[in-house]
Amino acid sequence: MTDRRVLDTAVVIPMHNEATVITSVVADARRRFAHVVCVDDGSRDDCAALARRAGANVVRHPTNLGQGAAIETGIRHALARLDVDYVVTFDADGQHDVDDAAAMVELARREGVQVVLGSRFLGAADGITGSRRFVLRAAVRFTRSTTGLQVTDAHNGLRVLRRDAAEQVRLRLHGMSHASEILSLVARAGFSYAEHPVTISYTDYSRAKGQRGYNALNIVFDLMVNRLRAAA
Amino acid sequence: MIIKVVLIAALAGAAFVLIRGRRTALSLLVRRALMLAAIAAGVLAVVMPDAVTDVAQVVGVGRGADLVLYLLVVTFLFVTIGLYLRLSEMNDRYVELARRLALHEADADAHRDCLEDRTVS
Numbered sequence: 077m078t079d080r081r082v083l084d085t086a087v088v089i090p091m092h093n094e095a096t097v098i099t100s101v102v103a104d105a106r107r108r109f110a111h112v113v114c115v116d117d118g119s120r121d122d123c124a125a126l127a128r129r130a131g132a133n134v135v136r137h138p139t140n141l142g143q144g145a146a147i148e149t150g151i152r153h154a155l156a157r158l159d160v161d162y163v164v165t166f167d168a169d170g171q172h173d174v175d176d177a178a179a180m181v182e183l184a185r186r187e188g189v190q191v192v193l194g195s196r197f198l199g200a201a202d203g204i205t206g207s208r209r210f211v212l213r214a215a216v217r218f219t220r221s222t223t224g225l226q227v228t229d230a231h232n233g234l235r236v237l238r239r240d241a242a243e244q245v246r247l248r249l250h251g252m253s254h255a256s257e258i259l260s261l262v263a264r265a266g267f268s269y270a271e272h273p274v275t276i277s278y279t280d281y282s283r284a285k286g287q288r289g290y291n292a293l294n295i296v297f298d299l300m301v302n303r304l305r306a307a308a
Numbered sequence: 309m310i311i312k313v314v315l316i317a318a319l320a321g322a323a324f325v326l327i328r329g330r331r332t333a334l335s336l337l338v339r340r341a342l343m344l345a346a347i348a349a350g351v352l353a354v355v356m357p358d359a360v361t362d363v364a365q366v367v368g369v370g371r372g373a374d375l376v377l378y379l380l381v382v383t384f385l386f387v388t389i390g391l392y393l394r395l396s397e398m399n400d401r402y403v404e405l406a407r408r409l410a411l412h413e414a415d416a417d418a419h420r421d422c423l424e425d426r427t428v429s
Binding site: 115133134135136137138139141142145148149152153156248250301304305 | 327
């Protein structure tokens with residue numbers, strides 16, 4: 077694969093107090109992608125200025141609205157550019173690999189699918205803890221049985237959405253349950269999708285920023301109420 | 309016992325509201341009617357305390373105070389669910405409002421940067 081810069085793709089990075097890592101994450105993303113959109117979700121540090129200096133377009137939420145809300149804001153900002161055909165969602169804590177993202181866009185283009193989902197269980201999850209692996213495995217089983225999607229990872233922040241799919245992203249769960257809500261959308265709207273192995277680097281920083289395992293139960297509650305209300 | 313039917317029906321109703329609750333003109337009317345009924349029942353209970361015990365015995369609860377407690381618990385559940393739904397609806401609106409503001413400001417920033425580039429060159 078060549079190392080050309082991808083011109084028709086915007087990378088959306090939601091961030092909340094990520095000043096220590098954001099410069100290198102944005103610089104890395106800019107290496108492979110022409111457009112990088114950082115959504116500052118009401119940070120108290122200066123990560124917005126750092127991201128802008130590193131070459132990202134920055135959208136600043138006036139207050140903290142939640143990671144799901146930040147992703148949707150970033151997607152809408154990216155789609156306002158008419159030359160953007162693909163949107164990549166990417167975590168700000170440096171756990172994703174930009175080359176994986178570029179390969180996923182390549183896959184979307186080659187296979188003509190609307191959505192490409194990153195999977196750490198097809199790839200590598202460096203430094204994952206046993207409890208995290210257990211929670212994520214349970215989440216995968218839950219997602220498979222409730223959405224019917226044949227996925228191997230359920231809560232991966234790295235995904236590619238083609239413009240026609242990205243335009244339909246309207247999340248009701250603004251917090252951390254958005255990953256499952258996006259999967260529900262994929263299932264409900266019948267988007268074509270593929271999975272791609274990705275490497276997740278669990279660092280002390282990403283582990284500290286990550287969610288607590290028991291938050292999975294909050295996500296299940298959110299999803300249940302949301303789905304029942306949507307069906308009613 | 310009548311009270312069991314009433315309480316189970318009320319709890320099922322609470323679950324129904326959580327899942328299906330929509331703010332319609334009818335639900336508003338029901339809420340207002342219940343509020344007026346509660347006030348009227350409260351006045352009656354104050355004026356005739358023995359009547360509460362009589363009603364309690366008719367529906368199968370021993371003491372009037374127990375009946376009042378049961379009704380309070382059910383009412384509290386309905387109020388909580390109603391507020392939860394109302395707050396999530398408000399939150400949706402607030403997120404959308406804040407998002408529009410953020411996108412608008414980002415556009416303005418981009419426009420200003422563009423103008424500054426032009427004056428520099």
